[in-house]
Amino acid sequence: MSGPSPGSTKQVNTEPPMPEAKEQKKSYSPTKLIVKRFFANKLAVAGVFMFLLVVIFSFSAPLFVEHDPAQTNPLNTYAEPSADHWLGTNSSGQDNFARLVYGGQISLQVGVFIMLIVSVIGVVLGSISGYFGGWIDSIIMRVTDLFLIFPFLLLVLTVVTILQNVNVAILVITLGLIVWPNITRILRGTYLTLREREFIYSARAAGATDLRIIMKHMIPNAIGPIIVNATIIMAQMIILESALSFIGFGIPAPTPSWGAMLNEARSLNILTGMPWAWMPPGIMIVITVLSINFIGDGLRDAFDPKSSRK
Amino acid sequence: MRIFLLQQLFLWVCMVVVVVLIAFLPRDLVFVSEEYETYGIATMNMQLYGERLSEYVAMIGAGSLGENRYGTSVLVDLHLYASRSLQLIGIASIIAIFIGTAKAYFDTRYKGIFARSSRKIGQGMQALPDFFIIIVVQMVVLWLFRQGFPQFSLYGNEDLSSFLFAAVLLSLFPSMYFANIVASTLESEEGSFYLIAAKGRGVKKSVLLIKHQLANALPSIIQQIPIMFMYLLSNLLMVEFLTSFRGAMYRTYQAMGFQETSLESLPNQFYIEEPVIVVYLTFFISLGFLVNIGSRVMTEIVTRRRLS
Amino acid sequence: MNLKKWWSFLLALTFSVLLLAACNGGDDETGTDPEEPADDNGEEPADDENGDDDGDDDTAGEASEGGNVNIAFFSPPEHQFNPIYYTSTYDANVMDFIFEALFRTDDELLLQPHLAESYELNDDQTEMTITLNEGITWHDGEAFTADDVVFTYEMISHPEYTGVRGTYADKLVGYEDFRAGESEEFEGVVAEDDQTVIFRWEESSVTPEFNASFPIIPEHIFGAVEPGEIESHESSIATGEVVGTGPFMLGDFVEGDQYVLNANEDYWNGAPNLDTVTLQVRDQAVITGLLESGDVDMVIQPDGIVPSDVASVEQMDNVTLYQPQDLGYQYMGFKIGYRPSEDVEAGVIDTDNFIENEKLSDVRVRQAIVHALDREAMVGGEDGEGGLLQGSGQVLHAPFPEASWAFDENADIGLEYDTDRAMELLAEAGYEDTNGDGFVEDPNGEEYVLTLAYPTGNEPRENAAIVIEQQLAEVGINVNVDTPREFPAHSEIVENDDQSIDMYLMGWGLASGDPDPGGIFTSHVPYNYTRWVDETSDEMIQRGLSAPDAFEQEYREEVYSEWAEYVSEQVPYAFLWSMINNWAATDRVGGITEDPVTMLKDPHLWYVQE
Structure with a gap:
């Protein structure tokens, strides 16, 4: 799913939970209730576990990887797995295992940072659009229309082509600036319903400023959809980054990247003869993305039990 | 329905303009020679940008969408x-x-x-x-x-x-x-x-x-x-x-x-x-x-x- | 658009690099003796190649008339299908089917008459009278005559000519005047009658056949075109308009994708068996897969199969690999001496003035360096693993290609990889690590650092620089690797004897004409970049060319074998490797002529067997 489909089923437009959860049979606070529900979900817990493993695996790299992922060794290209090179070496003689591990750092960083950027943009614009409505709402919505109708990957490619010399920061910002419309739309919807709630009316009647209402009342109540969508964005961005690197438009060499490692599978000999070179990064992407998605599903169900599907 | 179509048309025009603006961002390559080395640097040059855009628009005005390489x-x-x-x-x-x-x-x-x-x-x-x-x-x-x-x-x-x-x-x-x-x-x-x-x-x-x-x-x-x-x-x-x-x-x-x-x-x-x-x-x-x-x-x- | 300018600038640049790196070394400089016997040329122009394909296709099915062969390469041509203007080798692939020259190389790399029927040289090799084959027609039916030859050479010498093929003509009589526009008549190439053309050179031509081997373009088409507009004329670019004498004609094409060539039924050497040949531009990544599935029948020069895929192609039952040695080779040159800067400025080469480079003048040091280089490892394993070349190359000890008669496969030459021997030699020469920093000091106890310069543009060679640094460090030689330069800049500092460099990486073309190494290795010639002055070598090189002994090929073989041994001991160069081309064809195609430089020889003999 390299081009995150706008508003795919995964994009959850959850109803914001009522400020006072009705099912407070025992004395659980809403937060505790959410945590409890989350941990009751086996898949979600497994997701957390897997995700933590990936994070630890990637970030403790210096402890157990002795090769430098960028270090080329022209005399030892396409090596088979050995005690020294666990996953062999690539076309430049770089150690595949080191690249796998360090590549994870890049993927996770890209995912997290884009998630942050997009969430901020999404929350700000979504709040403005949903809270104020009117002309500013229609402008923002038309702009999101623009983005949503565009073949997403192509847009990214165009921008990256023009920018040239891409590094992690540029890639993150570019993607962030392109991906925000999805989450903005969803949050806008959330705000539209929130706006009609009594407690907002009462806050307004009490003379609270718009900013205060947004900050104090609306965002905390929309936190569920925000977090859920943020996790989804993160998973999508990890895929997107690897897709970009895969077709040669991502973070340039020698920075290791899972997508770039997969790119080697385009050669027939490597595709059929050296699965150790490209299978592991592929599997890592799948594991990471799946675990994040499990977490996202778990969070959605925890925040809003009604939305959970059979 | 008509409003919808007009709206779509407007959006379409906006998109195309954005595409043109992005595609023609100047990537002028300047070759720098240092000692014995020569390498290219892409520069942003607003004047060049204007020229490229107007060149393109003029070409469209002349009834051509341009040529491939x-x-x-x-x-x-x-x-x-x-x-x-x-x-x-x-x-x-x-x-x-x-x-x-x-x-x-x-x-x-x-x-x-x-x-x-x-x-x-x-x-x-x-x-x-x-x-x-x-x-x-x-x-x-x-x-x-x-x-x-x-x-x-x-x-x-x-x-x-x-x-x-x-x-x-x-x-x-x-x-x-x-x-x-x-x-x-x-x-x-x-x-x-x-x-x-x-x-x-x-x-x-x-x-x-x-x-x-x-x-x-x-x-x-x-x-x-x-x-x-x-x-x-x-x-x-x-x-x-x-x-x-x-x-x-x-x-x-x-x-x-x-x-x-x-x-x-x-x-x-x-x-x-x-x-x-x-x-x-x-x-x-x-x-x-x-x-x-x-x-x-x-x-x-x-x-x-x-x-x- | 200014983009276009850069284009042509870069094209020119790329070309000059190619020219310098590949052609000059081999074709122009070989053979310095005007007396060089040429009588073994000109006989049996073409033997019957149809029968002697690779013997292993007994299982092949019936040959059939007609049909199509798909040929793939990686990059799209630039769409300049005029021999006098093209620069890209991909365009050359298209043109190889269409245009022909008076001479072409045979499988031993000797130039043989092709469009020419026979030729005669005068005694001092300043004049060559060529008789053309009769009955040759252009694709449009016009007769091919001596006027076309004259016209072609006039065009590449014309004042308005902006291409880069002038080197074929610039030694002809009257070139300067004609080029400057001062004379209307070009005396260098004259048509005697329709079938006879005479080439005249200012000085004795060492390689007359080569100079006369430029592809001929039709006068009846381009004669009516302003010389300055030939490049953009439709007969240089458009389908159906490109006219040559070759076995195939340019048919429909989808630019950047595929180019159909239609059989020329009136081809003078016999009508092609095939109806069409389709040249396809395909991704490097999928080409091997296409070959396996039979979608592509041949993968050809310049790139061939990617070295890392060779192993899997070898396992395909339906595919035959053609792996001729590439005629380019790489070496590391030792700057044994430098010309003084006055001489450089004056363009003089005087061996007496050479300034000795003390760091490398001791032959033991040079030998030590060669012993320290693991060239086998650089070439890499046979199975496509490891090395700079993934096995697609071979270690070289002397500048003779395998296909050449001067190559002596039994000669026991070259210095093998032996770090102990290297350290021994260094110690003998007085280079020892006196201050314990891991690197040797010179006999005076001074720090000993060798500077290595290398150019960009050839990936294995670029990587080699780092490998050489590492391997020399292992025997204690400290190498300072310069940042790589663009090729023209690199060749300039090498040529102009920049005294800051001690060693340099470069490539030459292996001799594709006469194997005489004098053009590069004689002490006083400009291409002796290492400024290696050695009387023994000069004497041997001389001996290889001196009459009457040198009329006997066997005698020369002996001399060159001896010289190869000597040069590999004296090591003015550390010869590194020559590449192997990895071309391939499926068994569906029969009649392919094996040739050391091209897959595209005599395509009219190809046939399809189902």
């Missing part, structure tokens, strides 16, 4: 590659809609372990990187060939077999997506009153599903088609890239300066063909809009028929 009109270029892609998209859409609906029917009609796992697979697959799946499929097919499976052409766009193979790869993800949409729409009808009534009267479940649930869900399903289409377009790049299918996405990708290079060819920057990029992106944008409008019109027709 061989001096052929970009429209000829577009016609060749886009028609291939359109065929591919057409076939893939049909496969996707057909398989998607069939799978959704299967998933909702039956509740057994197969249906449930088919459902899970469908949902899970959407979380996977398409290119990885395509690579794996390719590898499996190549492996089958080695096991004596009758060979067919996997790459390119000349043969029917490679064409169909690309179409199947392309339809893989959209059909899963479509199946999910249809299934959940069908299910949302589940609890409705008329179904319970019909069930009570002993109408067969399959009849119910097709005649009533599907018919009722049709408008909301059609509304999802543009999204599925976007999905398809995103996949198209990967499929064309991985199967060397010389279609519009592949061409755009090439025009962006990505060529298979060898020692003796020139650096990529020299191959970037701005007019080609603009025309192809416009083509894809237009496709998106057309599908959007089409789905809107369809929805309207379907709803109206049901109301009358």
Whole structure:
């Protein structure tokens, strides 16, 4: 799913939970209730576990990887797995295992940072659009229309082509600036319903400023959809980054990247003869993305039990 | 409806302008010589930007959309590659809609372990990187060939077999997506009153599903088609890239300066063909809009028929 | 658009690099003796190649008339299908089917008459009278005559000519005047009658056949075109308009994708068996797959199969690999001496003035360096793993290509990889690590650092620089690797004896004409970049060319074998490797002529067997 489909089923437009959860049979606070529900979900817990493993695996790299992922060794290209090179070496003689591990750092960083950027943009614009409505709402919505109708990957490619010399920061910002419309739309919807709630009316009647209402009342109540969508964005961005690197438009060499490692599978000999070179990064992407998605599903169900599907 | 069309037209114009603005961002290469080294630096030069834009606009004013690097009109270029892609998209859409609906029917009609796992697979697959799946499929097919499976052409766009193979790869993800949409729409009808009534009267479940649930869900399903289409377009790049299918996405990708290079060819920057990029992106944008409008019109027709 | 300018600038640049790196070394400089016997040329122009293909296709099916062969390469041509203007080797692939020259190389790299029927040289090799084959027609039916030859050479000498092929003509009589526009008549190439053309050179031509081997373009087409507009004329670019004498004609093409060539039924050497040949531009990544599935029948020069895929192609039952040695080779030159800067400025080469480079003048040091280089490892394993070349190359000890008669496969030459021996030699020469920093000091106890310069543009060679640094460090030689330069800048500092460099990486073309190494290795010649002055070598080189002994090829073989041994001991160069081309064809295609430089020889003999 390299081009995150706008508003795919995964994009959850959850109803914001009522400020006072009705099912407070025992004395659980809403937060505790959410945590409890989350941990009751086996898949979600497994997701957390897997995700933590990936994070630890990637970030403790210096402890157990002795090769430098960028270090080329022209005399030892396409090596088979050995005690020294666990996953062999690539076309430049770089150690595949080191690249796998360090590549994870890049993927996770890209995912997290884009998630942050997009969430901020999404929350700000979504709040403005949903809270104020009117002309500013229609402008923002038309702009999101623009983005949503565009073949997403192509847009990214165009921008990256023009920018040239891409590094992690540029890639993150570019993607962030392109991906925000999805989450903005969803949050806008959330705000539209929130706006009609009594407690907002009462806050307004009490003379609270718009900013205060947004900050104090609306965002905390929309936190569920925000977090859920943020996790989804993160998973999508990890895929997107690897897709970009895969077709040669991502973070340039020698920075290791899972997508770039997969790119080697385009050669027939490597595709059929050296699965150790490209299978592991592929599997890592799948594991990471799946675990994040499990977490996202778990969070959605925890925040809003009604939305959970059979 | 008219307002909707006008709005779409306006958006379309905006998009095309944005594309032109982006494509012509100056990437002027300046060669710097230092001691014995010469290297190129891309610079941003606003004056040059203006010149390039006005040059382009003047060219359009003169009735030409520009030329590719061989001096052929970009429209000829577009016609060749886009028609291939359109065929591919057409076939893939049909496969996707057909398989998607069939799978959704299967998933909702039956509740057994197969249906449930088919459902899970469908949902899970959407979380996977398409290119990885395509690579794996390719590898499996190549492996089958080695096991004596009758060979067919996997790459390119000349043969029917490679064409169909690309179409199947392309339809893989959209059909899963479509199946999910249809299934959940069908299910949302589940609890409705008329179904319970019909069930009570002993109408067969399959009849119910097709005649009533599907018919009722049709408008909301059609509304999802543009999204599925976007999905398809995103996949198209990967499929064309991985199967060397010389279609519009592949061409755009090439025009962006990505060529298979060898020692003796020139650096990529020299191959970037701005007019080609603009025309192809416009083509894809237009496709998106057309599908959007089409789905809107369809929805309207379907709803109206049901109301009358 | 200014983009276009850069284009042509870069094209020119790329070309000059290619020219310098590949052609000059081999073709122009070989053979310095005007007396060089040329009588063994000109006999049996073409033997019957149809029968002697690779013997292993007994299983092949029936040969059939007609049909199509698909040929793939990686990058699209630039669409300049005029021999006098093209620069890209991909365009050359298209043109190889269409245009022909008076001479072409045979499988031993000797130039043989092709469009020419026979020729005669005068005694001092300043004049060559060529008789053309009769009955040759252009694709449009016009007769091919001596006027076309004259016209072609006039065009590449014309004042308005902006291409880069002038080197074929610039030694002809009257070139300067004609080029400057001062004379209307070009005395260098004259048509005696329709079938006879005379080439005249200012000085004795060492390689007359080569100079006369430029592809001929039709006068009846381009004669009517302003010389300055030939490049953009439709007969240089458009389908159906490109006219040559070759076995195939340019048919429909989809630019950047595929180029169909239609058989020329009236081809003078016999009508082609095939109906069409389709040249396809395909991704490097999928080409091997296309070959396996039979979608592509041949993968050809310049790139061939990617070295890392060779192993899997070898396993394909339906594919035959053609792996001729590439005629380019790489070496590391030792700057044994430098010209003083006055001489450089004056363009003088005087061996007496050479300034000795003390760091490398001791032959033991040079030998030590060669012993320290693991060249086998650089070339890499046979199975496509490892090395700079993934096995697609071979270690070289002397500058003779395998295909050449001067190559002595039994000669026991070259210094093998032996770090102990290297350290021994260094110690003998007085280079020892006196301060314990891991690197040797020179006999005076001074720090000993060798500077290595290398150019960009050839990936294995670029990587070699780092490998050499590492391997020399292992025997204690400290190498300072310069940042790589663009090729023209690099060749300039090498040529102009920049005294800051001690060693340099470069490539030469292996002799593709006469194997005489004098053009590069004689002490006083400009291409002796290492400024290696050695009387023994000069004497041997001289001996290889001196009449009457040198009329006997066997005698020369002996001399060159001896010289190869000597040069590999004296090591003015550390010869590194020559590449191997990895071309391939499926068994569907028959009649392919094996040739050391091209897959595209005599395509009219190709046939399809089902």
